Amino acid sequence: MKGVIFNILEQAVIEHLGTGVWDDLLDATGLEGAYTSLGSYPDSEIMALVGAAASAQGKTPAEILRWFGTAAIPVLAAKYPVFFVGQSDARNFLLSVNGIIHPEVRKLYSGAGCPHFRFSEQSGELIIRYNSPRKLCALAHGFIDGSAAYYREAVTVDHRSCMHDGADECALAVQWVS
Structure with missing residues (x-):
């Protein structure tokens, strides 16, 4: 790491x-x-x-990992504001992870082993599929919570499947609360 x-x-x-x-x-x-x-x-x-x-x-x-993910977002925003530029809300920020953030992380930190995310929309929810040999899905959950807080939004996250329970990937369903 x-x-x-x-x-x-x-x-x-x-x-x-x-x-x-x-x-x-x-x-x-x-x-x-x-x-x-x-x-x-x-x-x-x-x-x-x-x-x-x-x-x-x-x-x-x-x-603890979830707390850390939540607490890390303001630190990341201060250290790497470029990751947040052009992202108007938490949904757009989260959707930028694979295309903007992780490529930049790999440029800055050679050899970084970033997780892979797949995104889909389903019944008004953003489904985030997480896959990493590290199985730090709780950290990803915290990043989701922290992103919502950063953009002053409220979300619920339902961890529908988990690698810790034998699934091939984790599925985190994010729903925005009005």
């Missing part, structure tokens, strides 16, 4: 929970926490941090 994800996690934890919490997570995992944005680090390190946060907060790793 690219170091930029660790940097965003660190910033989100410090902004929302305090520097001491980030230090506690590093202590609990035995990790040094010196991540460079262009560096690549084992996925096990992010999962160790997520696991430590889950234990400390009395939550599941999926809940």
Whole structure:
């Protein structure tokens, strides 16, 4: 996993929970926490941090990943405003992930292993199909929630199928609430 994800996690934890919490997570995992944005680090390190946060907060790793995704969007908007330029709402932003955001991520961070998303409309819902060997669908769910909050919209997300339950891909149904 690219170091930029660790940097965003660190910033989100410090902004929302305090520097001491980030230090506690590093202590609990035995990790040094010196991540460079262009560096690549084992996925096990992010999962160790997520696991430590889950234990400390009395939550599941999926809940922590979802929180992180939500908290990451304002950080991403500040660091990479180009990703948000021309996107008038959360739907358009989400639909831009494969065509605009991930190609830019691959340019900026050589070797980045981005997930793949497929989109369809069904009965007024945006169906987002997520596929990644990392199986970080809870993080994707958090990004959806965070995107809606960034654009001051309200959504519900129904996780209809999941790779963690043996599905080939996750299906997240997003519905905008009026």
